[in-house]
Amino acid sequence: MSDGRIFIEPVPTAETEAFWAGTAEGRFLVRRCRSCGKAHWYPRTICPFCSSDETEWVEGTGEGTIYSFSIMRRAKPNYVMAYVTLTEGPTMMTNIVDCDPESLRIGDAVRVTYVKTAEGRALPMFTPKSEASA
Amino acid sequence: MPSRPALAYIVGAYEHPTRDAADRSLAQIQAEVALGALADAGLSKDDVDGFFCGPDAPGTGPLSIADYLNLNKLRHVDTTNTSGSSYVIHVAHAAQAIAAGKCDVALITLAGRPRAEGRGKGGLVRRDDPNQPDFQWEQPFGIQILNVYGMTAMRHMHLYGTTSEQLAWIKVAASQHAQHNPHAFSRDVVTVEDVLASPVVCDPLRRLDCCVVTDGGGALIVTREEIARSLKRPLVKVIGTGERPQHQQGGYFEITQSGAAWSGRTAFEQAGLVPADIKYVSLYDSFTITVLMQLEDLGFCAKGEGGRFVADGNLISGVGKLPFNTDGGGLSNNHPGNRGGMTKVIEAVRQVRGEAHPAVQVKNCDLALANGIGGQLGVRHASATLILERG
Ligand SMILES: [Zn+2]
Numbered sequence: 001m002s003d004g005r006i007f008i009e010p011v012p013t014a015e016t017e018a019f020w021a022g023t024a025e026g027r028f029l030v031r032r033c034r035s036c037g038k039a040h041w042y043p044r045t046i047c048p049f050c051s052s053d054e055t056e057w058v059e060g061t062g063e064g065t066i067y068s069f070s071i072m073r074r075a076k077p078n079y080v081m082a083y084v085t086l087t088e089g090p091t092m093m094t095n096i097v098d099c100d101p102e103s104l105r106i107g108d109a110v111r112v113t114y115v116k117t118a119e120g121r122a123l124p125m126f127t128p129k130s131e132a133s134a
Numbered sequence: 135m136p137s138r139p140a141l142a143y144i145v146g147a148y149e150h151p152t153r154d155a156a157d158r159s160l161a162q163i164q165a166e167v168a169l170g171a172l173a174d175a176g177l178s179k180d181d182v183d184g185f186f187c188g189p190d191a192p193g194t195g196p197l198s199i200a201d202y203l204n205l206n207k208l209r210h211v212d213t214t215n216t217s218g219s220s221y222v223i224h225v226a227h228a229a230q231a232i233a234a235g236k237c238d239v240a241l242i243t244l245a246g247r248p249r250a251e252g253r254g255k256g257g258l259v260r261r262d263d264p265n266q267p268d269f270q271w272e273q274p275f276g277i278q279i280l281n282v283y284g285m286t287a288m289r290h291m292h293l294y295g296t297t298s299e300q301l302a303w304i305k306v307a308a309s310q311h312a313q314h315n316p317h318a319f320s321r322d323v324v325t326v327e328d329v330l331a332s333p334v335v336c337d338p339l340r341r342l343d344c345c346v347v348t349d350g351g352g353a354l355i356v357t358r359e360e361i362a363r364s365l366k367r368p369l370v371k372v373i374g375t376g377e378r379p380q381h382q383q384g385g386y387f388e389i390t391q392s393g394a395a396w397s398g399r400t401a402f403e404q405a406g407l408v409p410a411d412i413k414y415v416s417l418y419d420s421f422t423i424t425v426l427m428q429l430e431d432l433g434f435c436a437k438g439e440g441g442r443f444v445a446d447g448n449l450i451s452g453v454g455k456l457p458f459n460t461d462g463g464g465l466s467n468n469h470p471g472n473r474g475g476m477t478k479v480i481e482a483v484r485q486v487r488g489e490a491h492p493a494v495q496v497k498n499c500d501l502a503l504a505n506g507i508g509g510q511l512g513v514r515h516a517s518a519t520l521i522l523e524r525g
Contacts (some may be wrong), residue, residue, distance in 0.1 A: 001369050007274045007275075007276070008276075009274065009275040010269075010270035010273075011264035011269065011270055012270060013264075013265075013267075013270075016270060020270075039385075040384040040385050041382075041384070042268060042270075042382075042385070044267065048383070049384055068289035068292070068338075068512075070283040070284030070285045070287075070288055070336050070337050070338075070339075071334075071337045072278070072280070072284075073333075073335055073336060073337070074280065074335045079276055080283070081222050081282070081336075082285070082387070089381075089385070089386065090386060091385050091386070092454060093275055093277065093513075095276065117274065121274075123274050123275065
């Protein structure tokens with residue numbers, strides 16, 4: 001649900017085209033380093049930890065917990081800005097959607113969902129696990 | 135107390151009195167602040183051989199404004215850009231350039247007219263470029279300065295129990311000071327209740343937790359000791375500096391930890407001082423949470439104790455233990471061009487000179503600290519710290 005929001009379009013690069021192709025198919029990819037084994041965010045070719053270029057896309061669980069969030073009340077429509085810590089380790093910037101913003105808490109379990117932009121890109125956003133199963 | 139070695143001297147400081155510059159061009163404001171600081175120092179534009187400016191200066195780096203001002207003696211330029219903290223870093227870099235013999239009289243300028251240009255509402259015009267590697271991971275999600283500071287405050291509250299009432303005390307202190315500043319954008323004295331009654335704009339931040347949007351600017355003149363002593367102004371020594379960029383660290387970060395923890399430590403070590411020695415602080419106040427985190431990270435209180443530290447008027451001059459932003463700060467007085475670092479240094483210079491408004495002047499203010507947080511706390515930012523001493 002985008003509630004009529006207009007999104008700035010992501011502009012994929014040679015480094016990230018596969019990620020956005022993945023979200024279009026409902027797949028959430030995470031970049032991990034074969035050399036040091038660590039996943040990072042945002043995805044990049046050169047590992048931010050060991051500087052190796054032996055990084056690869058791996059299928060993410062699409063699950064995590066809310067690290068922090070803020071309801072952007074000055075925007076019309078309102079939206080929930082958030083950082084989500086992925087089960088793979090790193091924390092990513094995103095939005096929490098399909099939820100009652102007033103009931104959100106830091107630490108809540110969330111899972112990925114996709115919100116389409118005007119140009120058809122699928123943005124990885126998150127929704128509370130409890131509401132999704134309700 | 136033995137005198138500490140000076141890295142350089144600040145001999146000129148000028149804050150433009152305007153807060154709404156519809157009647158002035160941006161270049162004109164740049165020139166007016168430059169000439170104001172030179173006049174304060176007792177120098178002229180032909181004494182300037184080093185020019186430091188940020189991207190607020192229109193044109194390619196320093197070139198167009200050097201041309202407009204007709205600066206003919208330049209032999210050193212520096213356009214370091216860390217957004218709002220740039221001008222604090224420029225003082226440090228000017229001191230380094232002077233020590234290296236690369237210039238003798240450094241001019242640092244800031245000017246902006248976001249109100250006149252219609253950016254007073256709805257946040258900044260974003261200049262981000264899709265080639266910026268973070269663009270596609272942040273812009274589509276609606277990142278704005280307001281909501282990343284909101285997330286930072288939300289997590290600080292979660293980790294440490296910080297409250298909206300405590301944040302409100304920071305604005306209350308700024309407003310108490312601003313009532314004495316005839317140039318302040320807002321001279322309204324507010325209470326904790328007033329702050330809490332202002333609308334929530336981005337949880338947990340309310341409208342009165344946010345800085346003002348103003349036009350104007352300021353300038354500084356930094357020089358070496360022999361020249362400083364030849365002038366007629368009270369001596370203000372730069373005795374410690376530090377800078378620290380802080381970012382997302384591959385996705386493993388703590389947004390309630392600012393770069394001030396590093397920039398502050400570097401500056402205190404260089405000055406041979408500890409936080410308890412400081413009589414006055416200018417702290418970057420884009421939002422109330424920015425102030426609270428700098429107090430903790432600079433070591434004025436333990437991490438997580440910022441809320442209790444700022445409560446009950448502890449930042450009000452003549453009332454509390456640590457007077458801050460006695461000009462009214464960015465929260466009430468001035469945040470020219472959406473960049474608050476310049477005005478932080480200017481008020482610290484006034485305090486060390488003994489030239490702050492008498493109602494807010496800190497007694498025997500021989501040691502002051504100014505800190506800038508440029509960029510976005512909670513995403514990527516640079517902290518810059520200066521420690522100043524009366525000469
Ligand atoms: Zn690695």
